[in-house]
Amino acid sequence: MCSAPIPRSRTGRPRSARADAAILEATRAALVELGWSKLTMGDVAGRAGVAKTTLYRRWASKNELVVDAVAVLFDELELPDRGSLTADIEGVVRQFAALLERPETKTALMAVIAESTRDEPLRERIRVSIVERQKRLVLEGRRRAQARGELPTTSGTAPGTDDLIFDVIAGAVVHRALVSAEPVDAEWVRRFTALLLGGLAAAAAQP
Amino acid sequence: MCSAPIPRSRTGRPRSARADAAILEATRAALVELGWSKLTMGDVAGRAGVAKTTLYRRWASKNELVVDAVAVLFDELELPDRGSLTADIEGVVRQFAALLERPETKTALMAVIAESTRDEPLRERIRVSIVERQKRLVLEGRRRAQARGELPTTSGTAPGTDDLIFDVIAGAVVHRALVSAEPVDAEWVRRFTALLLGGLAAAAAQP
DNA sequence: GCCTTTCGCTACGCCTCGTAGCGTAACGCC
DNA sequence: GGCGTTACGCTACGAGGCGTAGCGAAAGGC
Numbered sequence: 033m034c035s036a037p038i039p040r041s042r043t044g045r046p047r048s049a050r051a052d053a054a055i056l057e058a059t060r061a062a063l064v065e066l067g068w069s070k071l072t073m074g075d076v077a078g079r080a081g082v083a084k085t086t087l088y089r090r091w092a093s094k095n096e097l098v099v100d101a102v103a104v105l106f107d108e109l110e111l112p113d114r115g116s117l118t119a120d121i122e123g124v125v126r127q128f129a130a131l132l133e134r135p136e137t138k139t140a141l142m143a144v145i146a147e148s149t150r151d152e153p154l155r156e157r158i159r160v161s162i163v164e165r166q167k168r169l170v171l172e173g174r175r176r177a178q179a180r181g182e183l184p185t186t187s188g189t190a191p192g193t194d195d196l197i198f199d200v201i202a203g204a205v206v207h208r209a210l211v212s213a214e215p216v217d218a219e220w221v222r223r224f225t226a227l228l229l230g231g232l233a234a235a236a237a238q239p
Numbered sequence: 240m241c242s243a244p245i246p247r248s249r250t251g252r253p254r255s256a257r258a259d260a261a262i263l264e265a266t267r268a269a270l271v272e273l274g275w276s277k278l279t280m281g282d283v284a285g286r287a288g289v290a291k292t293t294l295y296r297r298w299a300s301k302n303e304l305v306v307d308a309v310a311v312l313f314d315e316l317e318l319p320d321r322g323s324l325t326a327d328i329e330g331v332v333r334q335f336a337a338l339l340e341r342p343e344t345k346t347a348l349m350a351v352i353a354e355s356t357r358d359e360p361l362r363e364r365i366r367v368s369i370v371e372r373q374k375r376l377v378l379e380g381r382r383r384a385q386a387r388g389e390l391p392t393t394s395g396t397a398p399g400t401d402d403l404i405f406d407v408i409a410g411a412v413v414h415r416a417l418v419s420a421e422p423v424d425a426e427w428v429r430r431f432t433a434l435l436l437g438g439l440a441a442a443a444a445q446p
Numbered sequence: 447g448c449c450t451t452t453c454g455c456t457a458c459g460c461c462t463c464g465t466a467g468c469g470t471a472a473c474g475c476c
Numbered sequence: 477g478g479c480g481t482t483a484c485g486c487t488a489c490g491a492g493g494c495g496t497a498g499c500g501a502a503a504g505g506c
Contacts, residue, residue, distance in 0.1 A: 044451025045503045051453090067357035072493060083454045088495065135356075142353035145418055149345045150274035155420055163418060195419065196430055200407065203414030208406040211352055211370060213362055223403055230441025231434035251482025252472040258484090279462060290485045295464065453502070461494080471484070476477105 047090070054080040055087060059101035063136040068098070068143040095147045095154050102140045103161040105131060111169050117177040121225045124169055125205055129216035132209045142210060170194045170201075184236050193235075200228060254297070261287040262294060266308035270343040275305070275350040302354045302361050309347045310368040312338060318376050324384040328432045331376055332412055336423035339416045349417060377401045377408075391443050407435060 058079035062071045073094060077084040091097040109127050114120050131137055148155035171194060177183040204224060208216055265286035269278045280301060284291040298304040316334050321327050338344055355362035378401060384390040411431060416423055 041451070043449075043505055045453075046505090047452065048503095068353055069357070073495085074493070084494095085455085085496085086453065089452075138356045139353060142349050142356070146275055146346060146349035146353055148420075149342075149349070149417060150276075158418075159420065190430070192427075192430075195421070196427070196434065199415045199419055200411045200431070200434065202418070203410030203412070204407045205410070206414065207410030210356060211365075211409070212402065212406055213355075213366065214402070220399075220403070223397070223399075224407070227403065227407065227435075227438035227442060229438070231436070231438035234437025234440060235434060248482070250474055250480075252484075253474090254483065255472095280464085281462070291463095292465085292486085293484060296483075448506090450505085451503090453500105455499085455501105456497100457499105458497080459495100461492105463491080463493100464489105466487100466489085468486085468488105469484105470486100471482100473482085474480090476479085 051080070051082050051086060052090070055082060055090070055097070056101045056104075059097055060105075060136045063098070063101070063140050067135075067139045071098075073097075095144055095151065096157060098140050099144050099154070099157050099161055102137055102144075103165075105134070105137055106162050106166055109166060109169060111172050113176060117173065117180070117182045118225055118229060120173050120176065121201070121228065122221050124173070125201065125216070125221050125225065128202070128205050129209055129221070132206065132216075138210065141206075166202075167194060167198050170198045183232065197228075197232075258287070258289050258293060259297070262289060262297070262304070263308045263311075266304055267312075267343045270305070270308070270347050274342075274346045278305075280304075302351055302358065303364060305347050306351050306361070306364050306368055309344055309351075310372075312341070312344055313369050313373055316373060316376060318379050320383060324380065324387070324389045325432055325436060327380050327383065328408070328435065329428050331380070332408065332423070332428050332432065335409070335412050336416055336428070339413065339423075345417065348413075373409075374401060374405050377405050390439065404435075404439075 055076065058076050059071075061079060062076050066075070071094065073087055074084050076097070077087045080087075087097070091100070109124065109131065111120060111124055114123050132141070144154065144158060148158055174183060174186075174194065174197075178185055183189075205216060208214060208220065214220075262283065265283050266278075268286060269283050273282070278301065280294055281291050283304070284294045287294075294304070298307070316331065316338065318327060318331055321330050339348070351361065351365060355365055381390060381393075381401065381404075385392055390396075412423060415421060415427065421427075
């Protein structure tokens with residue numbers, strides 16, 4: 033999330049936090065207007081009102097800049113208690129779909145993932161800033177469902193189940209929205225959730 | 240799939256089919272070596288032994304070229320009858336995962352999908368050349384499972400079910416392999432298939 | 447008030463893009 | 477076999493982005 037992890041000198045002129053915010057905001061604006069492929073570092077610098085060199089002092093490449101600019105959007109995802117596991121899943125699926133509808137996430141997410149297949153540090157950055165960060169939703173949802181008695185306790189659950197569920201939910205929604213390019217409407221959400229819950233129930237029945 | 244659909248004049252020197260094949264092969268080789276972002280049209284032309292202008296006469300952009308170069312790889316997917324729906328699903332999931340392990344598909348697939356979010360014709364090209372084309376696997380698998388009595392007949396199945404299943408399978412595997420960047424090993428395949436089948440069984444029990 | 451670091455700015459070499467123009471090569475048709 | 481048509485290889489070009497270097501000025505810590 034932060035442009036320079038920690039090891040920054042204590043002396044000298046400090047980096048402008050204002051510039052950081054302006055750059056990330058400008059990056060998102062540029063993504064909306066231009067999309068990933070036509071976004072240029074010079075353009076972002078111009079929008080943010082900073083010099084291009086300032087930009088390169090903080091982010092080594094367009095990839096890392098965009099990851100940071102988009103990552104914060106995913107933190108908007110929430111999991112309010114809707115009373116049942118079904119409602120909780122449907123709610124988060126709808127939220128995630130809405131997030132993927134936004135042009136800046138739509139055009140950036142797949143692009144940085146594509147780049148990450150050839151760039152291990154970038155993949156790690158994505159994993160830490162976005163993927164692992166949002167698994168909290170699965171953990172919270174399961175914890176709540178267990179409290180309600182809708183799912184068996186953790187002791188009876190195989191390790192890696194949360195990862196599996198996360199891949200299924202996020203993967204299906206992304207594929208529906210960006211690859212199939214068809215709407216994630218109420219009907220689809222209902223049916224997908226029913227499918228997933230049916231699978232979870234079956235798994236709970238016979239470990 | 241074909242570079243120029245059909246409306247090509249009958250007179251004059253015909254386009255070299257040899258060049259077509261060489262270009263697509265060179266594109267795949269370049270994807271393996273350089274990845275998506277560093278692949279250039281000039282480089283592909285050089286590898287294929289053709290002039291850069293020849294390349295532009297057939298494909299308007301790098302995006303369309305790569306879609307055509309990669310699309311044929313997906314046709315390798317097969318669905319041999321493995322005796323049960325479980326085995327059929329596990330088999331195709333393994334095949335799909337193996338395909339996504341190949342560097343040329345790994346780096347290209349996400350990239351062209353990212354581009355397609357801002358390029359309607361490209362999205363359509365992907366849909367026709369790859370996505371819709373591979374739904375045949377779902378249709379065939381369901382048909383077979385119905386013949387075995389493992390699934391109810393089509394009449395009792397809601398429309399769009401095949402699309403849902405396709406999004407779940409393809410989405411989950413892609414997400415596991417490229418986003419989570421963890422191996423699609425035998426254990427994961429087994430558990431994912433069990434989850435999906437449990438969901439299908441539940442859906443069949445109560446329409 | 448000095449030292450250190452960042453800042454904005456300008457300029458640069460390098461590369462890729464996509465196109466234009468040329469002469470030549472390969473085919474269908476008569 | 478000749479003619480018309482189209483594709484081909486080649487060269488060259490302007491446009492534009494990349495990433496870096498070097499400068500003087502500004503903004504903090506001590």
